Amino acid sequence: MAAIETNALTKRYGKARGVTELTLRVEEGEFFGFIGPNGAGKSTTIRTLLGLIAPTAGSASVLGHDVRGDRRALLREVGYLPSEASFYAGMRVRDVLRFSAGLRGQDCAREAARLCDALELDVSRRVDELSFGNRKKVGIVCAMQHRPRLLILDEPTSGLDPLMQRAFFALLREQNERGTTVFLSSHILSEIQRNCTRAAIIREGRLIACGSVETLSGGGTRRVTVRPAVSLQGLTGVRDVQTLEDGVSFLYGGELRALIDALHGQAISDLTVAEPSLEEVFMHYYTGDDAKGGDTR
Numbered sequence: 001m002a003a004i005e006t007n008a009l010t011k012r013y014g015k016a017r018g019v020t021e022l023t024l025r026v027e028e029g030e031f032f033g034f035i036g037p038n039g040a041g042k043s044t045t046i047r048t049l050l051g052l053i054a055p056t057a058g059s060a061s062v063l064g065h066d067v068r069g070d071r072r073a074l075l076r077e078v079g080y081l082p083s084e085a086s087f088y089a090g091m092r093v094r095d096v097l098r099f100s101a102g103l104r105g106q107d108c109a110r111e112a113a114r115l116c117d118a119l120e121l122d123v124s125r126r127v128d129e130l131s132f133g134n135r136k137k138v139g140i141v142c143a144m145q146h147r148p149r150l151l152i153l154d155e156p157t158s159g160l161d162p163l164m165q166r167a168f169f170a171l172l173r174e175q176n177e178r179g180t181t182v183f184l185s186s187h188i189l190s191e192i193q194r195n196c197t198r199a200a201i202i203r204e205g206r207l208i209a210c211g212s213v214e215t216l217s218g219g220g221t222r223r224v225t226v227r228p229a230v231s232l233q234g235l236t237g238v239r240d241v242q243t244l245e246d247g248v249s250f251l252y253g254g255e256l257r258a259l260i261d262a263l264h265g266q267a268i269s270d271l272t273v274a275e276p277s278l279e280e281v282f283m284h285y286y287t288g289d290d291a292k293g294g295d296t297r
Contacts, residue, residue, distance in 0.1 A: 001028060001063070001064055002025050002026060002027055002028070002061070003026050003027060003028045003029075003030065003062070003063055003149070003150050003181040003183070004024065004025070004026040004032075004049060004060075004061075004062055004150070004181075004183060005024070005025045005026075005060065005061050006022050006023055006024045006025075006045075006049075006058065006059065006060040006061075007023050007058055007059045007060070008021045008022070008023055008057065008058035008059070009021070009022040009023070009024075009045070009048065009055055009057075009058035009059065009060050010022070010055060010056045010057040010058045011044050011045075011048050011053065011055050011056050012056045017041075017204065017205045018041055018044040018048075018056075018205060019041040019044050019045050019048070019202070019205045019206075020205045020206050021058065021206070022041075022045060022058070022202075022205075022206070022207050023207065024200055024207060024210065026181065026183060026198075027181075028063075028149075028179075028181050029176070029179055029180075029181055030181055030182070030197060030198060031172075031173075031176045031181075031182045031184070031195060031196050031197050032181070032182065032183050032184065032196060032197070032198050032199065032200075033184050033185075033186065033191075033192035033195075033196035033198070033199030033200070033213065034046075034183060034184065034185040034186070034199070034200055034202065035186065035187070035189065035192055035199055035200065035201045035202070036185075036187060036201060036202040036203060037187050038187060040187075040202045040203055040204065040205070041202050041204070041205040041206075042154065042185045042202060043082075043083060043154055043185070044205075045185075045202070046080075046152055046154050046183075046185060048060060048067065049062055049067060049152065050062070050067070050071075050074070050075065050078065050080060050152065051067045051068070051071035051074060051075070054068065055067070055068070062074050062078065062150065063077050063078070063149055063150055076104060077148055077149045077150060078148050078149070078150045078151075078152060079142075079143035079144055079146065079148035079150070079151045079152070080143055080151075080152045080153075080154075081139050081140055081142075081143040081151075081152070081153045081154060081156050082139070082154050083154040083155040083158065085135060085136065085138065085139035085142075087127040087128075087135070087138065088127075089127070089128040090126060090128065091126065091127055092123065092124060092125065092126055092127070093116075093121060093122065093123040093124070093125055093126075093127060093130075093138055094123040094124065096127055096138055096142065097112045097116075097123065097138070097141055097142060097145060100142040100145070101145060101146065104146050106146050108145035108146050111144075111145045111146070111147060112141055112145040115140070115141045115144055115145060115171065116137075116141055118167050118170075118171055119137045119140065119141065119164060119167055119168065119171075120164070120167075121134065121137045121138065121141065122134075131159070132158075132159040133159035133160050133161065133164065135159075136156070136158065136159045136160060137160075137164070140156065140168060140171075144171065144175065147175070147178075147180070148180065149179075149180060149181065150180065150181045150183065151172070151175065151180055151181070151182045151183065152183045152185075153172075153182070153183065153184050153185060154185045155185060155186060155187070156168065156184070156186075157186070157188065157191065169191075169194075169195055172184075172195065173195070184196060192213065193213055196213050197212065197213060198210070198211065198212050198213065199211075199213050199216055201216065221251055221252065221253040221276055222251070222252050222253075222273050222274065222275065222276065223249065223250075223251055223252075223272075223273075223274050223275070223276040224249065224250055224251075224252045224259065224271070224272070224273050225244070225247060225248075225249040225270075225271070225272040225274075226247050226248055226249075226263065226268060226270070226271055226272075227244070227246050227247030227268070227269050227270040227271075228246055228247050228267070228268075228269065229243065229244070229246075229247050229248040230248065230263060230266045230267075230268065231266065232248070232250070232262065234262065235252075235254065235258065235259065235262040236254055236258070237252055237253040237254025237255075237258075238250050238251070238252055238254070239251050239253075247270070251276055
């Protein structure tokens with residue numbers, strides 16, 4: 001059974017675009033990345049999946065539950081971390097965690113204590129006295145303490161320092177190894193590349209690519225750096241050409257034999273061929289001639 005499945009899912013806000021005909025399938029047990037810059041439609045997708053807002057058209061199911069149907073049954077099996085979590089002022093962290101567990105009718109005290117220890121979260125503090133990063137930790141524990149079948153995380157690491165980010169992803173990997181599906185929405189591409197097995201890229205509310213992180217990272221595409229600068233005339237499969245002080249660098253998706261033939265006979269002191277970063281490939285999807293501005297949420 002799919003953990004998340006959408007078919008032509010569409011959400012509009014009057015004339016404003018949210019997401020358009022989004023078709024996506026995430027299998028149970030996956031560590032899945034949902035990539036896009038701010039405003040691409042990631043949060044709208046997530047809120048629709050959780051039944052927090054109603055779709056305009058299309059369909060979606062989460063863990064077998066239709067998002068238009070029994071939202072309570074759906075949410076019982078899901079842990080959700082919004083990009084910005086808010087809590088009742090005056091409550092202490094321990095009270096927030098107990099309140100969150102009580103909404104689910106569960107005693108999560110032991111797991112909550114373990115998570116708080118891993119994230120160095122002081123449960124005696126009042127939530128309105130916490131920094132943004134520590135409030136984010138409270139949201140993480142609320143989302144994870146009941147050991148859900150599916151974790152949906154919207155920009156989860158904003159506000160966390162690098163050490164806490166490392167601890168957080170260690171907890172996520174641990175949950176995933178126990179069978180929890182992780183749906184990680186982020187615009188930080190290194191997070192996706194290090195932790196996810198598959199990912200989808202959304203642009204202006206539309207899904208534009210989906211596959212293994214390895215495939216999205218370029219497949220046969222390579223970052224080629226040549227010193228000194230050489231002529232690339234007649235060489236196809238070249239993009240993102242960058243002129244260096246002492247050479248030239250470019251992404252190359254053509255045949256290696258053609259590259260060697262094109263460089264043959266030119267004065268070359270250094271040649272480097274390496275895999276591109278996911279960020280380099282991702283930017284390719286956002287710099288096409290068909291990119292258009294728009295209002296997304």
